[in-house]
Amino acid sequence: MLEQEENPQQPILSNTAPPVPEAELDDDSEGGDELYEHHRITADKRQELLRLDKFLLNRLPATSRTRIQNAIKAEAVQVNERPVKSNYRVKPGDTITITLPEPPREFKVVPEPMPLDIRYEDAELLLVNKPAGLVVHPAFGNWNGTLVNGLAYHLQNLPTGRNGEIRPGLVHRIDKDTSGLLVVGKTEFAMTHLSNQFFHHTIERTYLALVWGVPKEPAGTIRGHIGRSLKDRKVQAVYPDGDQGKHAVTHYKVLQSFGKVALLQCNLETGRTHQIRAHMKHIGHPLFGDATYGGDRIVYGQRTGAYKVFAEKMLELMPRQALHAKSLGFEHPTTREFLQFEVELPDDFEQLLTNWTQYSTEYS
Incomplete structure (x- = not known):
């Protein structure tokens, strides 16, 4: 009775519950x-x-x-x-x-063929460039068509996730509407080695983000515990006093200013849920297009005239958060060589920057 209305065949309430009439x-x-x-x-x-x-x-x-x-x-x-x-x-x-009335059941990942943009692969690991819109792993409401389903088909024998989680091969994740690089362990040893690097914050992660407004400081560090909002559990809130949530640190640098928006480079010292999105919202510069954190409307600039028309067109062009996991650097589990990988911006993000560049040049 609590199953998702759109698909009554999906498990109800959790990834362990079977369909119940x-x-x-x-x-x-x-x-x-x-x-x-x-x-x-x-x-x-x-x-x-x-x-x-x-x-x-x-x-x-x-x-x-x-x-x-x-x-x-x-x-x-x-x-x-x-x-x-x-x-x-x-x-x-x-x-x-x-x-x-029915006992919980174990959920099994169903391998599904899908195109994967694999940028590197060897016996221990692979790197995939995830497109925006693709859910990383199965969860309530998204049991099929996820990246994990595609990886299960590609590799067939992915190791199981930590603590019984349905995250075979994954040691980290990025949000559905964020694009970019993910590293996947193909063996238990690789997963453990990579997980330890994430735990000790030795993984180098660089994101590109388009935010509303231009931060006063051209570079800075945002520190503030992150945890679920007490008002809306779907949103992460920042707790500056550290009385709630988990320690989180984001370093940013302004790469380009377009007047009303700015392109930032963000480097994660920690990896909390929605960290960049929540931290940027906290300092008054939500990500462009981010509906969850208030970036899907005009935040900076007049809401009239030609600018309003242009800004709304840009929001239509990218109806998601403008966030891209551009690079990953880590130590290879077996060779111990430090590897660095980088991927280009997706087309919608690239076009968004082109349009803002033209607009800022014409109206500056």
């Missing part, structure tokens, strides 16, 4: 003799009071509010081991459980 969670459903716990969520100690259905919608973004409300009504959702109504306000420390 909708009737099994209706008011008059008898269900099975036994219920199986699929989710247990404990509200953060700083959680603001929030309706239960909205709280779960934030935690389970691929599930509709209607299905969540129906499940609550069917008492498949309980708070502190008690059934409650949808308007119950979740408090700090509350434990929310979701039980279903």
Whole structure:
């Protein structure tokens, strides 16, 4: 009953849950003799009071509010081991459980043939240039057509992910709408060696980002813990005082200014979820086109006249965050040689820069 509405054959709520017929969670459903716990969520100690259905919608973004409300009504959702109504306000420390009539099942990656832009490959690892729009690994709402599905087909025997995660071969990832380089371990040893380099921050990672506005300092370092927002769990928030989230450091340098936007080089010292996107939003320069962090509208400049028309056309040209993982540098697991790889900007990003260059030249 909580499966994604658009595709009822997909697992419900998590990557371990099998499809469950909708009737099994209706008011008059008898269900099975036994219920199986699929989710247990404990509200953060700083959680603001929030309706239960909205709280779960934030935690389970691929599930509709209607299905969540129906499940609550069917008492498949309980708070502190008690059934409650949808308007119950979740408090700090509350434990929310979701039980279903079917036991969780293991999820297996299905190999799928797909074109992969592989830039380097040997017996231990490979580097792939991921296009924007491609999800890296299977998760709720994206069980097929991911990069991992394609890698599984290409290699057939990818090592399993760490701690049982469904991330075979992957030691890091980039967001769906971010383009650029990913390194993939082909053996357990390679995965461990590469993972250690990420853990100790010895991997060199360079991103190119187009941001709204021009930072006052031509180069700088952004420090601020990053963790899930207490208001919207789909968004990462910056906690400058370090009272929440995890330590995060981003170094940036302005490569080119276009007046209302600027091209930055960003180097990651840490690798938190949405790190560049959240850090740039924090300093008042969200990534161009980034709908999640407020960059999908005009942030700098007048919202009138020719500039408004031009800026909106540019947002249509790139309806995603303007972020590209341009280079990766790391020590090879077996040869111990330091390798450096770089890929060009994708066409939409390149065209975006060309257009901003022409506009800034004509109207400067």
